[in-house]
Amino acid sequence: MNHQINDNNAPIGGLGAIRIGCGAGFSGDRLEPAIILAEQGNLDYLVLECLAERTIALAQKRKRADATKGYDPLLERRIEGLLPILAKNNIRLITNMGAANPIEGAKKIVEIASKQGISVKVAAVIGDELSDKLVEMGDEISKFNNEDFAIALISNHSSLNTPPTSLNTPLSSLNPHHPSLISANAYMGVEGILEALQSDAQIIITGRVADPSLFLAPMIHEFGWATDDYNLLGQGTIVGHLLECAGQITGGYFADPITKPVTNLDTLGHPFADVFADGSAIISKVSGTGGVVNLATVKEQLLYEVVNPHAYLTPDVSANFTTVQxxxxxxxQVKVWGGTGQEKPSTLKVSVGYQAGFLGEGEISYAGANALARAKLAGDTLEKRLKADFPDLRTDYVGVSAIHRTDFNHHLEPYEVRLRLAANAATAQKAAIIGEEVEALYTNGPAGGGGARKYVTELVGIVSVLVDREKVNSEVILFSPLTPRGGGAPLRPSNGGVKDRIQIDYNSFIYSSLTQKTTEQTIATKVPPLGARGLYGIAHSRAGDKGNTSTLSLIPYDAKDYELLYQKVTVERVKEHLKDIVSGEIVRYELPNISSLLFVCQDALLTGVTTSLAIDTHGKALSYALLEMEIE
Structure with a gap:
């Protein structure tokens, strides 16, 4: 059946569909796509998802320096730009920009609204902060991902070379007032947001809440779903997971000019979903914006940062991605349905942030004849000078093998090379030595070195534990509107209902039975050039990160090639291919429902995203390492 929708911006009616948009996928995301989405997207809800694993620890440091801070540093700019549009278009906002201080974030929003002459009711959801409770829980805390719970108490360790997860620090030594501990925040679910929605708050600001829960809550609220209907919650969570990274499903972190061309990346639009009462959804974007939404972008985002597609754990449900159609x-426009779920876990994940010392870096460039040889001479010289004091010293030759630690037999002599050295240290003073020695290469190293730069960065490490969910309780604090200058109408009527929808024949969107095989389409791409190497010519991939684990999807451009990938791209071959990158186990998951494979690679990011010495700390480029694999 050929389904047609004439205008992406027009709301899809029938059976109470709601439209949820995502205007931010991380704390530093661009504001312009969110403004366009709010202005032209005909939304019911706008979600701004702004918390990565270490973001809240950094926010906690700001809060300690100033008790009125600790919310997202871009909160004021985002709210100032969006609030008039939200008021005009009757859109409710849900965001985790509260970070370490949702209460002060809520106060700031009310203050901005008052200055703009807008009356707004704001709800702050708190309860995730556990720093003062963690020690009291003692033996009630359990391991996460079978790792020993540990936190680096730097003053007790002479070296930072040992990954925090192997220090075996006893629970009794975890002190919320120790200078090493920065934060401890539980991932909460929908409960607090639901309470806030029922209060008719027009803007809801939270601290640490699981990303998909920000999107799932309005679905539950609007459709009256039971919080133990796990199939509905599983499908709703999958929709939230697809939206939560904003531009990553509309062509961002996707475009490749050869195999995955994306038009007008400079005006990339952010996504929205029309969600129906049965949990099914249609993912799209505002007409006229740059980017693309197709099977390829949706599949990449569906598998992004998923460590077990059979059981994607959130505080609300264990979602099953292997039934998605x-x-x-x-x-x-891509239709998504068929996701299922099982009972929510009895524990909640807690991210613990700690002071992990300092990163010292130095860089210098060499160009022209024998650039690589001169860069290697400089690197060898500094290794001899520094290795004794910095046993974890890392040397990178940017432009040669800095990212993947190998060139996979490309063997191209570069015209220019940038040398980079990096090491961890317990103090900023010691970390600075790395950059100082690199800078000294100007007069104490090989010929033709230029453009030296030096950096010292304070490190925030993250370890995770599990706690009984009964120990974590959300609380909602309401902030009434200040009297706006010149008066002002409420941001949204207090009836809590969705806006009137254009009514169309919902039968056009009845979804296929789960037992009916989905028609797979060949993804339209440019034909790779003759001689395209390995997997790159027939498949695409996206890398995700979870702690020290990298997730690598493998998706054929033509679904007919899934069987070839299934047969040829085995765990053994991937492990051999990535031996210079991945030191831990690799698990392969097969998802024939979307003709894709997923590889979960442990110990792939050195000590993990937040403390890694690598240039690509998140391992974003590892997908292209996988695509270098040759198949018979």
Whole structure:
């Protein structure tokens, strides 16, 4: 059946569909796509998802320096730009920009609204902060991912070379007032947001809440879903997971000019979903914005940062991605349905942030004849000078093998090379030595070195534990509107209902039975050049990160090639291919429902994203290492 929607911006009616948009996928995301989405997207809800694993620890440091801070540093700019549009278009906002201080964030929003002459009711959801409770829980704390719970108490360790997860620090030594501990925040679910929605708050600001829960809560609220209907919650969570990274499903972190061309990346639009009462959804973007929504972008985002597609754990549900079905309905429209779920876990994940010392870095460039040889001479010289004091010293030759630690037999002599050295240290003073020695290469190293730079960065490490969910209780604090200058109408009527929808024949969108095989379409791409190497010519991939684990999807451009990938791209071959990058176990998951494979690679990011010495700390480029694999 050929489904047609004439205008992506027009709301899809029937059976109470709601439209949820995502205007931010991380703390530093661009504001312009969110403004366009709010202005032209005809939304019911706008979500701004702004918390990565270490973001809240950094926010906690700001709060300690100033008790009125600790919310997202871009909160004021975002709210100032969005609030008039939200008021005009009757859109409710849900965001975790509260970070370490949702209460002060809520106060700031009310203050901004008052200055703009807008009356707004704001709800702050708190309860995730556990720093003062963690020690009291004692033996009630359990391991996460079978790792020994540990936190680096730097004053007790002479070296930072040992990963925090192997220090075996006893629970009794964890002190919330010790200078090494920065934060401890539980991932909460929908409960607090639901209470806030029922209060008719127009803006809801939270601290640490699981990313998909920000999107799932309005679905539960609007459709009256039971919080133990796990199939609905599983499908709703999958929709939230697809939206939560904003531009990553509309062509961001996706575009490749050869195999995955994306038009007008400079005006990349952010996504929205029309969600129906049965949990099914249509993912799209505002017409006229740059980017693309198709099977390829949706599949990459679906598997992004998923460590077990059979059981994607959130505080609300264990979602099953292996039953998901996808179908392209037209330009920039993909239908998603069929996700299922099981009972929510009895524990909640807690991210613990700690002071992990300092990173010292230095860089210098060499160009022209024998650039690589001169860069290697400089690197060898500094290793002899520094290795004794910095046993974990890392040397990178940017432009040669800095990212993947190998060139996979490309063997191209570069015209220019940038030398980079990096090491961890317990103090900023010691870390600075790295950059100082690199800078000294100007007069004490090989010929033609230029553009030296030096950096010292304070490190925030993250370890995770599990706690009984009964120990974590959300609380909602309401902030009434200040009297706006010149008066002002409420941001949204207090009836809590969705806006009137254009009514169309919902039968056009009845989804196929789960037992019916989805029609797979060949993804339209440019034909790779003759001689394209390995997997790059037939498949695409996206890397995600979870702690020290990298997730690598493998998705054929043509679904007919899934069987070839299934047979040829085995765990053994991937482990051999990535031996210079991945030191831990690799697990392969097969997802024939979307004709894709997923490789979960442990110990792939050195000590983990937040403390890694690598240039690519998140391992974002590892997907292209996988695509270098040759198949018979």
């Amino acid at each position: 996808l179908e392209e309905m037209g330009a920039d």
